[in-house]
Amino acid sequence: MNKLFLFLSCxxxxxxxxxxxxxxxxxxxxxxxxxxxxxIAIIPEPVSLMKKAGTFTLPENVSIQASKSADLKxxxxxxxxxxxxxxxxxxxxxxxxxxxxxxxILNTHEDAQLGLEGYKLNVNPTQIVITANKxxxxxxxxQSLIQLFPAEIESKELVANVKWKAxxxxxxxxxxxxxxxxxxxxxxxxxxxxxxxxxxxxMVRYKFNLLHLHLADDEGWRIxxxxxxxxxxxxxxxxxxxxxxxxxxxxxxxxxxxxxxxxTQEDIKELVQYAKExxxxxxxxxxxxxxxxxxxxxxxxxxxxxxAVNYKVRSGEKIMDWSRGAPPLALVDNxxxxxxxKVYVFLDSVLTQVAKLFPFEYIHxxxxxxxxxxxxxxxxxxxxxQREGLKTMPQVQAYFEKRVEQIxxxxxxxxxxxxxxxxxxxxxxxxxxxxxxxxxxIQAANDKHNVVMSPTDFAYLxxxxxxxxxxxxxxxxxxxxxxxxxxxxxxxxNAKYIIGGQANLWTEQIFxxxxxxxxxxxxxxxxxxxxxSPIEKKNWTNFVExxxxxxxxxxxAEVKYSPAIYDPIISVKRSPDKQLMIELTPEIDGLEIYYSxxxxxxxxxxxxxxxALVPPxxxxxxxxxxxKGKQPIGRLISxxxxxxxxxxx
Ligand code: ACM
Numbered sequence: 001m002n003k004l005f006l007f008l009s010c011x012x013x014x015x016x017x018x019x020x021x022x023x024x025x026x027x028x029x030x031x032x033x034x035x036x037x038x039x040i041a042i043i044p045e046p047v048s049l050m051k052k053a054g055t056f057t058l059p060e061n062v063s064i065q066a067s068k069s070a071d072l073k074x075x076x077x078x079x080x081x082x083x084x085x086x087x088x089x090x091x092x093x094x095x096x097x098x099x100x101x102x103x104x105i106l107n108t109h110e111d112a113q114l115g116l117e118g119y120k121l122n123v124n125p126t127q128i129v130i131t132a133n134k135x136x137x138x139x140x141x142x143q144s145l146i147q148l149f150p151a152e153i154e155s156k157e158l159v160a161n162v163k164w165k166a167x168x169x170x171x172x173x174x175x176x177x178x179x180x181x182x183x184x185x186x187x188x189x190x191x192x193x194x195x196x197x198x199x200x201x202x203m204v205r206y207k208f209n210l211l212h213l214h215l216a217d218d219e220g221w222r223i224x225x226x227x228x229x230x231x232x233x234x235x236x237x238x239x240x241x242x243x244x245x246x247x248x249x250x251x252x253x254x255x256x257x258x259x260x261x262x263x264t265q266e267d268i269k270e271l272v273q274y275a276k277e278x279x280x281x282x283x284x285x286x287x288x289x290x291x292x293x294x295x296x297x298x299x300x301x302x303x304x305x306x307x308a309v310n311y312k313v314r315s316g317e318k319i320m321d322w323s324r325g326a327p328p329l330a331l332v333d334n335x336x337x338x339x340x341x342k343v344y345v346f347l348d349s350v351l352t353q354v355a356k357l358f359p360f361e362y363i364h365x366x367x368x369x370x371x372x373x374x375x376x377x378x379x380x381x382x383x384x385x386q387r388e389g390l391k392t393m394p395q396v397q398a399y400f401e402k403r404v405e406q407i408x409x410x411x412x413x414x415x416x417x418x419x420x421x422x423x424x425x426x427x428x429x430x431x432x433x434x435x436x437x438x439x440x441x442i443q444a445a446n447d448k449h450n451v452v453m454s455p456t457d458f459a460y461l462x463x464x465x466x467x468x469x470x471x472x473x474x475x476x477x478x479x480x481x482x483x484x485x486x487x488x489x490x491x492x493x494n495a496k497y498i499i500g501g502q503a504n505l506w507t508e509q510i511f512x513x514x515x516x517x518x519x520x521x522x523x524x525x526x527x528x529x530x531x532x533s534p535i536e537k538k539n540w541t542n543f544v545e546x547x548x549x550x551x552x553x554x555x556x557a558e559v560k561y562s563p564a565i566y567d568p569i570i571s572v573k574r575s576p577d578k579q580l581m582i583e584l585t586p587e588i589d590g591l592e593i594y595y596s597x598x599x600x601x602x603x604x605x606x607x608x609x610x611x612a613l614v615p616p617x618x619x620x621x622x623x624x625x626x627x628k629g630k631q632p633i634g635r636l637i638s639x640x641x642x643x644x645x646x647x648x649x
Pocket of ligand 1: 368369418435
């Protein structure tokens with residue numbers, strides 16, 4: 001009792017202006033939650049969160065009152081659906097009621113601090129109030145509110161024996177950046193309209209507001225364009241293969257090309273509307289002049305290479321030689337021909353329709369990794385260079401980018417490209433998405449280009465997040481703790497021009513939607529906090545605690561995520577006398593690792609890892625497992641010693 005009194009007193013008088021605290025049930029009020037203790041674990045961390053005395057309990061009949069209910073329809077529906085599904089309580093929206101359970105209020109006088117997406121959330125013992133300037137702010141406030149209730153609120157079915165309490169708090173919150181994106185590559189592998197909707201549902205929990213759809217690449221063209229039927233008759237289909245993408249045996253002519261798909265224009269309209277109702281914009285990307293094999297396979301006349309008439313959409317076989325670095329050497333010419341006027345006519349048709357379908361102000365035109373080796377030997381390109389006074393291949397590409405930008409502008413849109421567009425002379429109005437690290441973004445922002453930061457170092461969700469033995473192999477790794485260090489507005493950049501930050505999910509090695517989710521979460525928690533929360537609020541230890549709470553929510557929401565934080569980082573080295581030494585480093589605190597070399601499955605009664613291991617002479621396998629206290633929490637990882645020997649080479 002005294003402890004409770006002391007705790008509540010502290011809450012009343014101490015504004016929690018740093019990270020949220022994780023407090024036990026007994027401290028904050030009893031809960032019969034079957035699964036989770038009562039925690040405040042909002043992601044992304046709000047700008048300001050003050051705990052107050054007491055808790056709010058959802059009554060049997062919940063009334064939601066909205067100041068302008070038509071504008072707040074989405075928030076009301078979202079909240080009602082969460083509450084009724086998980087709790088079984090009734091939700092009504094009476095026009096006049098003296099003391100509604102939940103009040104959603106749009107400010108009549110703008111609160112400058114909140115901007116377009118900020119909100120205030122007050123949870124009091126008998127009422128919840130969310131205020132904002134705009135409907136988007138109310139919607140993000142609702143996301144925070146949901147995270148204050150027990151994790152079971154995320155359940156897809158009715159959950160019994162939960163006290164539906166939320167701690168009393170005052171939250172003031174608004175985002176650092178107006179563009180908080182996730183890129184979803186639906187070209188390498190096609191994902192259905194329903195899966196894209198699920199992707200949107202997953203992202204809005206963490207206040208992402210931009211979905212970048214990568215709609216065209218060597219492996220598929222994914223959007224119906226009227227008047228260009230071959231794009232979807234031929235360009236959307238490859239041969240189904242599974243295994244390690246990139247190394248597939250080239251398909252034979254008789255193998256059926258039935259793997260893939262595309263979105264009809266009606267599908268796109270439905271997705272745009274679905275996203276809009278959740279305050280998400282969709283940025284379409286048509287990646288040219290490289291990554292264009294699906295276009296070339298459909299319309300070979302858009303290539304500089306006569307042999308393109310024989311080209312087919314890529315099914316994961318090798319088409320590039322990366323051995324000398326970027327840009328790669330193309331083994332087949334996957335580029336549009338900058339010297340061919342038909343290319344600009346084609347792009348005009350495509351962009352006329354894309355611009356109408358997507359209301360968002362930008363269109364992303366790719367520009368990355370365009371190989372130049374076929375251009376170098378092409379007579380049309382040589383003639384273009386002479387005519388336009390172009391000296392180098394990057395200048396040829398820059399000529400192309402400028403012409404494409406003019407088409408984009410003629411459709412009433414703004415042009416964006418990957419940071420390669422900076423090479424060879426960039427147009428002053430082009431916006432840049434910086435992916436090859438932060439440096440191009442910094443340079444572009446300082447040169448007054450609008451910039452979205454999405455650097456490989458921190459924000460590439462296709463990279464492995466755990467040891468290679470547990471995941472599809474990708475050429476690089478990105479652990480959660482590195483993703484959490486993402487700072488989209490570095491001190492050396494002109495902050496005024498950094499309009500956003502985002503993470504990118506390329507899907508070469510992702511063959512199904514469960515793996516999409518596994519790759520996105522929890523690293524997108526780290527990205528969401530990096531693009532929403534003030535940098536001073538970021539705190540790794542506290543973030544990990546909140547991440548673990550969010551895992552319970554994702555379990556209940558049936559969203560897959562990676563448990564890689566519970567597996568150690570495995571590294572190898574050689575001792576001075578050339579012995580193999582295996583180091584196991586937990587990514588987070590509070591874990592213990594147990595191991596075996598005798599091929600049996602270790603548990604917590606096995607040897608505990610304390611320092612680098614030298615395998616016994618005849619051992620062929622190291623098996624490891626991580627525990628938190630008495631609970632196994634990491635995955636059982638089996639590492640052949642021969643494999644570790646190779647890593648040490
Ligand atoms: C990219 O990752 N090639 C933009």
